[in-house]
Amino acid sequence: GTHNEISNIVNDNDYIKIFMKEHNLKAQFACLIELDTNNNNFFVPHYFIVSGKAIIMFQNVESQPKYEHILEITKVFSSVYAEVFIHTKATVYHALTNKADDIINSIRKCFMDNFPSCPEFIVDVSPPERLWELEPGNKPCGGYVESYRTICDYENHPVREDIVTDILWMEKNGIKDFDFGRFPHPISTVDMKMLLLSLRFNGYFNALIIDGMSFTKGVV
Numbered sequence: 001g002t003h004n005e006i007s008n009i010v011n012d013n014d015y016i017k018i019f020m021k022e023h024n025l026k027a028q029f030a031c032l033i034e035l036d037t038n039n040n041n042f043f044v045p046h047y048f049i050v051s052g053k054a055i056i057m058f059q060n061v062e063s064q065p066k067y068e069h070i071l072e073i074t075k076v077f078s079s080v081y082a083e084v085f086i087h088t089k090a091t092v093y094h095a096l097t098n099k100a101d102d103i104i105n106s107i108r109k110c111f112m113d114n115f116p117s118c119p120e121f122i123v124d125v126s127p128p129e130r131l132w133e134l135e136p137g138n139k140p141c142g143g144y145v146e147s148y149r150t151i152c153d154y155e156n157h158p159v160r161e162d163i164v165t166d167i168l169w170m171e172k173n174g175i176k177d178f179d180f181g182r183f184p185h186p187i188s189t190v191d192m193k194m195l196l197l198s199l200r201f202n203g204y205f206n207a208l209i210i211d212g213m214s215f216t217k218g219v220v
Contacts, residue, residue, distance in 0.1 A: 016047060019058060019065070025051045029106035033097040037066065043096060050106040053114060053150055055086070057093070068093075070111055071154045075122040076104055081130070087122075105132045112136050114150040116143030117203040140171040142204030151198045157190055171204075179209040 016030050029050040034043040035057060046066075049056040055073070058065040068088050075087035084100040086093040086107070095103065104125055111121065116136035125131055139146060145164055152159045162185050170182065178199060180187065187195075199208065 016049070019047070019056075020049070023056075023065075025049070025056070027051055028110060029102060031097060031099045031102065033095045033099070033103075035096075036094040037091070039092055039094065041094075043094075048095065048097075048103065050103070050110050052110070053153055055107060055110075066093075069154050070107075070114055070150070073107065073111075073121050075124065076107060077124045078104060078130070079126050101130050104130065105134070108132075109134055113146065114143075115147050115201040118147070118201040140168055142202055144198060144202045144204055147201045148194065148198040151201075152194050155194060155197075157194055160185075160187075160191055163187070163191065163195070176205050177207040177209055178205040179211075181209065181211050 016027065019025075020027055027049050031048055033046055033048045035046040035048070036043050037057075044059065046057045046059055054067055054069050056065050056067050068086075072088045072090070073086060074089060076084065077087065078084040078100055080100075082096060082098050082100055084095050084097070084103055086095070086103075097103065104123070108123065108131070112134055113136075116139050123131065136143065145167055148164070148167070149159050163183060166183050166185075170176075170178075175182075178195075180192070180195075196208075199205065
């Protein structure tokens with residue numbers, strides 16, 4: 001079916017409430033799962049949360065949470081209804097839960113919210129009917145601003161709100177060429193890196209225009 005809104009199914013859970021308040025987070029989805037974090041088939045109960053830009057797993061409010069940014073996720077695999085494997089760049093999380101479909105689609109929704117015009121990470125789920133029809137919504141510049149904010153979060157770099165304003169101006173004026181010359185304020189090398197990385201996840205802009213700008217190694 002179509003699921004444009006994914007709700008938190010454990011709003012009344014004290015652990016979830018305390019954790020989210022202490023970490024200043026909002027949950028798109030949360031549940032209790034059996035989780036193997038070391039790929040050794042040793043499962044321990046964990047609370048599982050899909051937040052705005054990450055998945056978070058913890059045993060209780062005193063334990064150290066496992067935090068995986070949405071850009072760390074490379075693949076989600078599930079061949080049975082009560083089991084899901086979440087592959088990241090560093091490890092694999094193996095979860096046993098009757099909420100596997102909710103987890104899979106909540107992660108997909110999280111990625112789509114942050115990168116509306118980009119193909120998602122690898123999703124290998126059978127049967128395919130378990131995947132919900134998700135709508136990215138109509139966001140300015142194909143969601144470029146959301147992608148830019150998420151890239152900055154991932155790279156631990158502050159968002160330039162003046163740049164966001166300039167990008168929204170481009171959309172308002174129907175401009176689809178990403179021209180660095182249109183930004184009236186100075187842009188650092190790191191700022192340029194964030195903008196270029198964000199373009200990798202965007203299908204709105206037709207061209208990249210760089211005039212008289214030099215890039216150090218590693219920027220592009």
